[in-house]
Amino acid sequence: MELLSRLRRIGTLIEDGLLILFLATMILLACGQILLRNLFSIGLVWADGLLQISVLWLGLLGAMAASRDDNHINIDVLTRFFPPRWQIPFRLVSHLFTALVCGVIAWQSYLFVKSEFIFGTAGVGNWPVWVFQSILPLGFGLISYRYVLNFFVLLGRFRSAGEGGET
Numbered sequence: 001m002e003l004l005s006r007l008r009r010i011g012t013l014i015e016d017g018l019l020i021l022f023l024a025t026m027i028l029l030a031c032g033q034i035l036l037r038n039l040f041s042i043g044l045v046w047a048d049g050l051l052q053i054s055v056l057w058l059g060l061l062g063a064m065a066a067s068r069d070d071n072h073i074n075i076d077v078l079t080r081f082f083p084p085r086w087q088i089p090f091r092l093v094s095h096l097f098t099a100l101v102c103g104v105i106a107w108q109s110y111l112f113v114k115s116e117f118i119f120g121t122a123g124v125g126n127w128p129v130w131v132f133q134s135i136l137p138l139g140f141g142l143i144s145y146r147y148v149l150n151f152f153v154l155l156g157r158f159r160s161a162g163e164g165g166e167t
Contacts, residue, residue: 011068012068015061015064015065015068016065018057018061019058019061019062019065022054022057022058022061023058025054026051026054026055026058029044029047029050029051029054030051032044032047033047033048033051046124046125049123049124050124053123053124053132056132056133056135056136057132057135060135060136060139060140061135061139063139063143064139064142064143064146067142067143067146067147067150068146070150072098079091088154088157088158088161089158091154092151092154092155092158095147095148095150095151095154096147096148096151098143098144098147099144099145099147099148099151100144102140102141102143102144102147103140103141103144105136105140106136106137106139106140106141106143106144107137109133109136109137109140110136110137110141112133112136113130113133113134113136113137114130116128116129116130116133117130
């Protein structure tokens with residue numbers, strides 16, 4: 001159990017570190033571009049493309065971090081009208097649906113990245129574009145995996161509450 005806790009902490013540090021790195025890089029690069037363009041009428045040719053890619057990475061890294069603790073955006077219009085005993089079953093269905101949708105997106109984005117790898121499309125700085133797009137299957141795959149785990153954690157709580165007579 002201690003090993004799992006340590007691995008979770010390491011994963012959290014890596015995710016948070018990447019979030020900070022991408023956000024700081026984006027801010028510095030965007031400000032640098034503004035200064036270069038306004039003061040010297042020049043700019044970095046590759047900066048705009050890298051900023052666009054960084055938005056993709058930052059968004060998915062943020063979504064991965066949100067899924068880490070089940071803090072994703074929830075649309076709970078219906079759940080507030082359900083009696084308390086139906087709240088957890090509804091969340092269980094929601095977790096499974098989220099895992100399924102993210103799993104399908106992960107698979108489709110894997111196929112997309114694979115095709116970009118085969119075609120060898122060049123991206124920023126002549127780097128292959130699949131390198132930049134690799135966050136898509138990785139991010140959605142991890143989110144799907146986490147929601148499967150969240151489902152089983154919540155199911156365990158639901159079952160233990162049911163055994164205690166409080167559903």
